[in-house]
Amino acid sequence: MTVVSLQRSDSELISQTRSGNEKAFRELVTRYSPIVYNFIYRMTQNTELTQDMTQEVFVKVYKSLHMFDGKRPFKPWVLRIASNATLTELRKKSSLTVSLDALQEETPGKDWAPDARPDNDPSCRYESSEMSERVLDAIGQMDPNYRQALLLRYTEDLSYEEIAQTMNTPLNTVRTWIKRGRERLKERFREYAP
Amino acid sequence: MSKNHETLNFCRQAEVLLDKRLDDISLTVSEETFLKEHLSRCPACQASAREMETALAALKSLELLPVPEDLTDRIMARVRTEPLKPKLHVPLPFSIAAAILAVVIAIPLLQHAPKSSPIAHLSTSTATHPISIIAPKPHHPPKSAQDQQSPSEPPSAIASKPPAIGQRQQKAPQTNQPAANKNRNPADSPSGIQRELIAQASTDDFTPFPTLISDDGQDHTPQPQHPIADTDPIGQMFPSDDDEPPQDSDTISFDTMGGLVGF
Numbered sequence: 001m002t003v004v005s006l007q008r009s010d011s012e013l014i015s016q017t018r019s020g021n022e023k024a025f026r027e028l029v030t031r032y033s034p035i036v037y038n039f040i041y042r043m044t045q046n047t048e049l050t051q052d053m054t055q056e057v058f059v060k061v062y063k064s065l066h067m068f069d070g071k072r073p074f075k076p077w078v079l080r081i082a083s084n085a086t087l088t089e090l091r092k093k094s095s096l097t098v099s100l101d102a103l104q105e106e107t108p109g110k111d112w113a114p115d116a117r118p119d120n121d122p123s124c125r126y127e128s129s130e131m132s133e134r135v136l137d138a139i140g141q142m143d144p145n146y147r148q149a150l151l152l153r154y155t156e157d158l159s160y161e162e163i164a165q166t167m168n169t170p171l172n173t174v175r176t177w178i179k180r181g182r183e184r185l186k187e188r189f190r191e192y193a194p
Numbered sequence: 195m196s197k198n199h200e201t202l203n204f205c206r207q208a209e210v211l212l213d214k215r216l217d218d219i220s221l222t223v224s225e226e227t228f229l230k231e232h233l234s235r236c237p238a239c240q241a242s243a244r245e246m247e248t249a250l251a252a253l254k255s256l257e258l259l260p261v262p263e264d265l266t267d268r269i270m271a272r273v274r275t276e277p278l279k280p281k282l283h284v285p286l287p288f289s290i291a292a293a294i295l296a297v298v299i300a301i302p303l304l305q306h307a308p309k310s311s312p313i314a315h316l317s318t319s320t321a322t323h324p325i326s327i328i329a330p331k332p333h334h335p336p337k338s339a340q341d342q343q344s345p346s347e348p349p350s351a352i353a354s355k356p357p358a359i360g361q362r363q364q365k366a367p368q369t370n371q372p373a374a375n376k377n378r379n380p381a382d383s384p385s386g387i388q389r390e391l392i393a394q395a396s397t398d399d400f401t402p403f404p405t406l407i408s409d410d411g412q413d414h415t416p417q418p419q420h421p422i423a424d425t426d427p428i429g430q431m432f433p434s435d436d437d438e439p440p441q442d443s444d445t446i447s448f449d450t451m452g453g454l455v456g457f
Contacts, residue, residue: 058269154253189249
């Protein structure tokens with residue numbers, strides 16, 4: 001006996017969700033929550049906040065699903081909602097020019113700050129990779145716009161046009177942000193170099 | 195030109211080309227050749243290119259943090275409390291365009307309304323007869339304390355009393371309005387133009403009714419003896435209960451406007 005497992009497309013799941021099929025939306029959540037969760041974590045570097053915000057993002061996705069243009073890819077649309085939510089949160093909690101490190105120093109234990117990365121916490125896989133930790137540290141000190149543009153480009157593999165749409169920003173601005181973000185990242189890596 | 199200056203220019207050109215390549219902009223054959231040759235000869239640019247590659251490779255290989263197991267359940271629990279909105283059939287740009295079109299059509303219509311239209315008088319005569327100065331005294335006392343709408347009552351309270359409008363219809367005095375008008379002190383009563391202005395302002399702002407004159411020529415315009423809320427146009431709209439016009443069969447009922455109160 002052959003078991004054929006056909007994965008339903010995003011558009012099918014969206015259509016079924018719009019018709020009230022809860023399981024279809026659950027499948028969408030299962031499919032996209034790792035992307036949204038990791039994107040938000042890389043932006044905020046705070047686990048608790050990431051969990052709360054991921055929930056909020058998917059509630060927004062669900063409520064706004066009737067506005068989604070089914071002809072377009074779903075991932076940039078979801079990331080746009082996550083992007084808006086994240087930038088709003090970051091702006092709310094700190095000035096855009098204040099680095100997250102500075103925020104952590106100023107408000108220990110209050111509001112939110114990037115997670116301290118305890119060396120002995122086995123639940124956090126980031127400790128296992130020194131390189132990942134370096135990257136997170138480097139992007140955590142960037143302007144949130146640079147950080148977001150870099151993440152969308154190099155971890156989510158969005159095109160420049162998709163990033164411009166996702167961040168609701170002109171294409172040339174996105175190019176500038178990514179270029180500057182790359183330079184910052186390179187400088188930070190140079191600092192780490194022996 | 196010194197050799198150093200020339201080298202610096204080459205380095206800058208190489209940097210621009212490296213950025214182009216990173217931005218997925220394809221280089222021409224000559225650009226590729228230049229870049230390859232320069233990188234082979236310039237250790238500084240070579241190191242810079244290598245650092246950038248390392249940094250971006252690290253960024254691309256960021257490990258995925260596992261999603262908490264119960265997160266999907268928590269999301270679904272939240273979603274169950276949210277109503278799913280129906281699909282929007284009219285694209286938003288069309289809706290906006292329709293709204294703009296409606297405004298564009300409405301403005302010239304209002305500006306070029308015929309003089310006989312109640313709207314036409316507003317633009318010219320309100321300057322000499324401002325509505326705000328018309329605050330005549332009630333010509334007869336309210337029937338009860340409940341019926342009396344205090345002028346000091348907040349405008350919101352006035353606007354949020356649609357049931358009172360229904361009550362007005364039930365307890366409206368079945369008297370002939372023109373007869374009642376005869377007993378008024380002419381000094382207390384507004385002039386014809388003032389009454390017309392009030393009716394026009396009311397109809398213009400709140401109702402689709404062009405006039406309140408019945409077929410037999412009687413003026414059933416609401417009389418302005420009621421207290422007028424100075425600050426709230428909605429307050430001006432609704433007369434107090436004691437000044438209810440008679441509910442003749444050919445009179446336009448104010449109850450029709452009641453639905454707008456809570457809108």
